[in-house]
Amino acid sequence: MRFFRLGAACVLTCLLVGGAVLPAHAQEQMAVGASDQDHALLERVEHHLDGISLLKARFRQIAPDGKQTTGTAWIDRANRRMRFQYDPPSPLLLVANHDQVVFNDSQLDQTTTMPMDKTPLGLLLRPHLQLSGDVTVTGLSRDSNMLNVTVVRTESPGDGSLTLVFRNNPLLLRGWIIQDAQQQVTRVELLDVTTGGAPPADSLFNTDLPEH
Numbered sequence: 001m002r003f004f005r006l007g008a009a010c011v012l013t014c015l016l017v018g019g020a021v022l023p024a025h026a027q028e029q030m031a032v033g034a035s036d037q038d039h040a041l042l043e044r045v046e047h048h049l050d051g052i053s054l055l056k057a058r059f060r061q062i063a064p065d066g067k068q069t070t071g072t073a074w075i076d077r078a079n080r081r082m083r084f085q086y087d088p089p090s091p092l093l094l095v096a097n098h099d100q101v102v103f104n105d106s107q108l109d110q111t112t113t114m115p116m117d118k119t120p121l122g123l124l125l126r127p128h129l130q131l132s133g134d135v136t137v138t139g140l141s142r143d144s145n146m147l148n149v150t151v152v153r154t155e156s157p158g159d160g161s162l163t164l165v166f167r168n169n170p171l172l173l174r175g176w177i178i179q180d181a182q183q184q185v186t187r188v189e190l191l192d193v194t195t196g197g198a199p200p201a202d203s204l205f206n207t208d209l210p211e212h
Helices: 009-015 034-048
Strands: 028-030 054-062 070-076 081-086 092-098 098-106 110-115 137-144 146-153 162-167 174-178 185-195
Touching: 034 137, 034 146, 034 162, 034 174, 098 162, 137 162
Parallel strands: none
Antiparallel strands: 028 137, 054 070, 054 185, 070 081, 081 092, 092 098, 098 110, 137 146, 146 162, 162 174, 174 185
């Protein structure tokens, strides 16, 4: 398992969850190492994520410019697909499927497509996210209520990082923070989460959106 020391920029990012700043003194920040405690925490995270195959939730997103939007998210990790349907009046739609992420802005009449494995989002959609090997843990922070784990692709850390945000005791996925290749930070908080059930309709994950 490969580890880096938690950097200052990542510490700041991990302290910001859903737009709320957690008190610095309440955080137990640590340099990520190979201690038994670290391994136990990461194994808990892997086990928890393994139990999430299908997820539906309301979400609140905070963009790099601070603008907040809400919507409904469907995540099908078994089939590596996702849909973020933003509430009106937002013109945005994000669909991930077929190893690509498609982002549509109907107001600008513009669609952007990226390979899933070139974005941190692709890590979240792995049916089994193993926190070793081709994934490097770069940050681990916790207090009595929250546990945050920051990861990058081992061979291409410059593609960006994914910080998974969990409620601690019991462990529950509450959202994530993505820092992209341009150092832009987007935060997503999950609300009213339901897991399991029948698979969503395939039409929800249609990536055949207009290209301009």
